Amino acid sequence: xxxxxxxxxxxxxxxxxxxxxxxxxxxxxxxxxxxxxxxxxxxxxxxxxxxxxxxxxxxxxxxxxxxxxxxxxxxxxxxxxxxxxxxxxxxxxxxxxxxxxxxxxxxxxxxxxxxxxxxxxxxxxxxxxxxxxxxxxxxxxxxxxxxxxxxxxxxxxxxxxxxxxxxxxxxxxxxxxxxxxxxxxxxxxxxxxxxxxxxxxxxxxxxxxxxxx
Amino acid sequence: xxxxxxxxxxxxxxxxxxxxxxxxxxxxxxxxxxxxxxxxxxxxxxxxxxxxxxxxxxxxxxxxxxxxxxxxxxxxxxxxxxxxxxxxxxxxxxxxxxxxxxxxxxxxxxxxxxxxxxxxxxxxxxxxxxxxxxxxxxxxxxxxxxxxxxxxxxxxxxxxxxxxxxxxxxxxxxxxxxxxxxxxx
Numbered sequence: 001x002x003x004x005x006x007x008x009x010x011x012x013x014x015x016x017x018x019x020x021x022x023x024x025x026x027x028x029x030x031x032x033x034x035x036x037x038x039x040x041x042x043x044x045x046x047x048x049x050x051x052x053x054x055x056x057x058x059x060x061x062x063x064x065x066x067x068x069x070x071x072x073x074x075x076x077x078x079x080x081x082x083x084x085x086x087x088x089x090x091x092x093x094x095x096x097x098x099x100x101x102x103x104x105x106x107x108x109x110x111x112x113x114x115x116x117x118x119x120x121x122x123x124x125x126x127x128x129x130x131x132x133x134x135x136x137x138x139x140x141x142x143x144x145x146x147x148x149x150x151x152x153x154x155x156x157x158x159x160x161x162x163x164x165x166x167x168x169x170x171x172x173x174x175x176x177x178x179x180x181x182x183x184x185x186x187x188x189x190x191x192x193x194x195x196x197x198x199x200x201x202x203x204x205x206x207x208x209x210x211x212x213x
Numbered sequence: 214x215x216x217x218x219x220x221x222x223x224x225x226x227x228x229x230x231x232x233x234x235x236x237x238x239x240x241x242x243x244x245x246x247x248x249x250x251x252x253x254x255x256x257x258x259x260x261x262x263x264x265x266x267x268x269x270x271x272x273x274x275x276x277x278x279x280x281x282x283x284x285x286x287x288x289x290x291x292x293x294x295x296x297x298x299x300x301x302x303x304x305x306x307x308x309x310x311x312x313x314x315x316x317x318x319x320x321x322x323x324x325x326x327x328x329x330x331x332x333x334x335x336x337x338x339x340x341x342x343x344x345x346x347x348x349x350x351x352x353x354x355x356x357x358x359x360x361x362x363x364x365x366x367x368x369x370x371x372x373x374x375x376x377x378x379x380x381x382x383x384x385x386x387x388x389x390x391x392x393x394x395x396x397x398x
Contacts, residue, residue: 003244006270006338009357010277010385011237015378017229017281083282085295085320153279155299212303213275 022152026079029148030071030167033141037175040137045179059183064174067192069098071170078145078163082152087159095166099193106189126182127191133179134172134195135202142168142203146210154211161207162200169199218324222289229280240273245327247272247297252328254301272300274389294320341391349384352377357385 041047050056073095080086145164154160173192182188221242227235251265251272275296283292298318342350348370355366356377367374 003248003266003270003273004241006273007237007240007244009338009353010273011233011240012358012360013356013363013381014228014231014233014236015382016231019229019281019284021281022284083284083292084279084299085291088291088295089287153275153282153296153299155295213279 022082023079025148025151026075026082026145029145030075030141030171033144033168033171034174036140036144037137037171038178040140041175041179045133045176047178048181051178056181056183060177063177063180063183063188063192066098066102066188067170067174067177067196070095070102070196071167071174073098074163074166074170078149078160078167081156081160081163082149082154084153084155086154087156095163102189102193106186109185126180127187130176130180130182130191131195134169134176134192135199137175138165138168138172138199141171142199146206149211150213153213157208157211158204159207160211162204164207165203166196166200168203169196172199218288218290221324222285225283225289226285229283229285240276242327243276243293244269244273245329246293246324249326249328250297250323251301253326268300268304271304271389271392272297274385274392275300278386278389290324291320294323297323338388338392341388344391345384345387348372348376349380349387352380353384353388356381 048056048060051060077092077095080089142164145168146161149160149164173196177192221239224235224239224242228239247269248265251268252262255261255265255268276293279296283289342353345353351370352366352372355361355369356363361369363374363377366372366377370377372380
């Protein structure tokens, strides 16, 4: 086919296009993913007992706050990455900072606790459930986000996939925090941080396969 | 033609607002830049001009189907360049060429040269079009090839106006996908 013919085909009856669709659709996918994650925790695992009493509400709120602190910059970065060349206009440091801050908190809190208590706080009864649940709950939010990103045009597929995984992992961890009864900071940092990192790694691996256009 | 970012960006903005003439001008100018870009890159590894023409057409279609990802607040050149480079890398990966000889480049490089001498592309759109579902094929034929308005196309095809729009949109996407699929084989 001649290129002239292609051009005249593409430029006949051009429809008006809304460029705000990118932010809106990715944002909607993140909100839908959050709803799915919270619903899964409420209806499958069940929220932790006494979520409404001050003693459990405040620590749960803190855990949710931590995941949201990572989630918000990660989502903004993801929106940028879905535009061609978006990987050039932003820095990973923005998203890495909250992560590093939480890890510093852990080191500090471990430093204050006597060494014999480390094992008890990190390997409490809940760790295995946490490690299995967060990646499983993240699957549906991840699929929703990937579906939305596929409507766009990311040009760094591995990095975009990693951020889709990071956002899905954060959404899942946020929901899981409403179920998990362990409020110690080292536990939270290691197992929540670890599983979110695992989701990010999975997204990084899957991105080039799922996001090609 | 010296590439003029401001001029191209104004054309793109008009296109996003539905100005077909601006879009035709924009695509024709970008096609010259893309042709020169791909010919240069592919010639270096001993590939033909036809291959460059195919790749250029694929990039043009991506610029069309993904145009909602352009942010009018940003310059146009880096956006077009990112698409052009993505399609080049994807093409080289698909055809198993080494990417070691593709150096890091500046977005300006794309606009630095142009080439208006087209080669016939191997993409046979007429045949691929005939393989599309009937509704999509008729909608594209009416709106994109015969140049009817959406309302005229709706009465000719016996569909509602929104069905015509949806079928044109889906049909073009399917067309792009089938071209990409053919190349992978």
